[in-house]
């Protein structure tokens with residue numbers, strides 16, 4: 001077997017010795033260098049699976065080593081050793097592409113997981129063109145789309161998969177933030193470990209602490225056995241904090257501490273546990289505005305938003321719509337065990353003009369509903385029920401025909417007409433089973449009955 005090799009760059013002999021010793025106990029070859037120049041020389045001699053470098057070196061800094069490796073030895077991960085309490089250095093290194101950082105004084109229990117993770121990354125063979133994130137293992141969610149913006153996001157995901165840096169994903173609701181987070185996890189050295197997704201807005205405030213940190217039996221009334229929290233559940237893996245802006249301030253303080261110390265303590269427990277979790281957070285709100293308004297802690301934002309990944313809104317990438325429609329229809333057909341539906345030109349044109357406030361999720365929903373309501377497995381514009389009055393682009397055209405898309409009817413009559421059509425189709429699709437039709441329409445049985453009366457549908 002090929003032994004893994006690590007290059008240690010530090011000017012302090014004690015630290016080099018400690019690291020060499022620890023790494024050889026882990027069955028890894030460790031070479032050492034005490035300056036940027038020596039590191040460059042060592043790198044010429046052999047291929048390394050990881051470089052651990054101190055930030056302060058006699059002839060430059062750790063970032064110089066990082067840059068040299070990035071330019072010449074592409075995918076070799078670099079972890080930097082930062083001075084005690086120097087958050088800025090750690091963040092700067094992560095932003096510059098470091099795999100992870102290790103704070104001084106070096107603790108073996110924090111060094112090990114970094115080395116283990118880094119060594120799980122595939123060896124950087126120069127002939128290998130695709131990086132780890134670009135060859136997703138089976139079961140990885142695919143971020144569909146070929147527009148430059150989506151390609152850029154995919155490329156970034158590939159890079160982020162090779163690092164342990166916290167990632168902060170922004171984008172509108174339904175734009176694929178969770179898909180992106182999963183793809184980063186699945187492309188990373190943590191792929192075999194858990195991916196735990198938490199919607200921070202959905203947890204009642206009084207349960208938040210025990211949900212995140214877990215608790216010991218007897219910690220409070222009702223705690224009749226030990227329970228792990230999200231943090232322990234994500235151990236060695238990735239914790240995805242969706243709608244992170246919804247975390248209450250008290251929880252933000254606790255989370256910051258966990259991130260800084262890499263330790264967690266259950267509610268009612270006296271001992272702390274080491275924590276090795278990568279955090280990916282997301283929000284569809286503007287977190288910097290929340291910081292300014294005092295609703296989100298600046299220091300936590302700084303730690304979470306080390307690297308930002310922005311997911312484009314669907315209306316920014318209209319060229320992807322035909323491809324998305326095609327692939328989503330194929331997926332929906334497969335799920336239903338039905339033949340793939342055909343889409344008429346009128347429907348495609350309408351979709352291309354639509355604004356998609358709910359992004360890809362909304363497109364999925366529109367197609368799913370249209371499939372249930374269309375005839376002959378062919379989707380036409382009238383099956384889509386796009387209710388927007390001002391479609392994107394060609395706005396003037398829509399207004400020029402004087403109808404604003406209301407078929408020339410007053411708004412009220414137009415809406416009644418649409419409602420009648422949708423309800424009739426739903427009834428036809430369910431063979432006039434009102435309960436099933438109401439379900440299909442996402443309304444209650446009572447509401448359907450009321451509407452049938454109002455519209456005079458028999």
Ligand SMILES: Nc1ncnc2c1ncn2[C@@H]1O[C@H](COP(=O)(O)OP(=O)(O)OP(=O)(O)O)[C@@H](O)[C@H]1O
Pocket residue numbers: 142143144145171172173174175176177178179180242283284360361364
């Ligand atoms: N580019 C894409 N390719 C394929 N599917 C996508 C894409 N973007 C979004 N989706 C799909 O849209 C739905 C919503 O995606 P996701 O949950 O990742 O969005 P989100 O940005 O996290 O939404 P929210 O802010 O509401 O949590 C999912 O079913 C997902 O599969």
